[in-house]
């Protein structure tokens with residue numbers, strides 16, 4: 001058994017009335033989706049995602065930004081959930097209550113069987129009009145890996161944008177309030193594969209800890225620990241650590 005699965009952590013998770021699972025790009029890495037920290041590849045390798053994932057970048061060069069998201073959407077469609085996603089879905093079926101909050105814009109939690117997933121940074125599969133917000137039907141996936149002119153809104157003719165939250169944009173209010181409420185009311189948080197650099201999402205584990213929850217971080221990199229405090233650090237890949245943790249807590 002993983003030495004970091006201490007009896008105290010196992011017991012705290014086993015008796016928890018409500019567990020919050022917060023995931024970042026590291027949870028999807030073993031499915032083949034590059035994380036934000038990984039260097040971008042191809043046309044985008046010379047860009048910093050925090051510069052590209054903004055409305056300013058989209059207005060300045062809609063074809064570059066739309067092309068990047070269509071490349072990512074095609075990548076997600078071609079990927080499968082990994083054992084980490086499946087372990088989280090299994091935890092939902094075994095524990096009293098598990099709320100899954102994700103910073104990821106892919107749908108791998110849902111495809112692994114998780115329900116009620118809260119996407120605090122939106123979804124790559126929900127494009128909408130940049131001007132009037134009318135949702136746009138996701139079209140057949142573009143083949144090309146490069147610049148692509150965004151489609152036009154059927155209502156107002158405006159440019160269609162990805163349905164994600166860009167830097168400098170507010171989080172969707174309903175999703176944020178649900179995520180914040182889960183953080184304030186849970187007994188335990190399992191943070192999976194995030195560098196905890198982007199706010200306000202990175203604040204959720206601290207909110208929970210302040211409310212008395214125990215926090216366990218699953219990450220390959222010890223330096224990724226958020227504002228540490230008395231957290232358990234479960235070092236390793238999500239696809240290995242999470243299944244072992246679920247087996248240890250719910251044998």
Ligand code: BV8
Pocket residue numbers: 023024025026027029030035036037038050053103104105121164165166167168169170171192193194195196197198199200201218219220221224236237238239
């Ligand atoms: C907001 C969707 C306020 C898009 C994302 C100036 C102006 C305005 C705002 C700010 C500002 N300065 C700072 C801010 C706040 C800003 C922010 O936090 N900036 C950072 C850079 C400092 N936040 C915002 O702008 C947010 N909005 O504040 O609005 C407001 C209010 C009212 C009115 C107007 C404005 C919005 C932020 C949302 C941005 N969108 N994603 C898209 O996907 O393209 S953020 C994106 O990056 C992710 O969603 C995630 O949240 C974030 C970080 O990525 P991670 O998921 O953590 O992944 P990362 O690659 O970083 O790390 C991977 C980790 O996994 C690593 O630790 C690695 O070790 C580990 N790992 C890798 N493999 C594995 C693994 N672990 C386990 N197993 C493995 N196999």
Ligand code: ZN
Pocket residue numbers: 129130131132133134153154155156157158
């Ligand atoms: Zn429109």
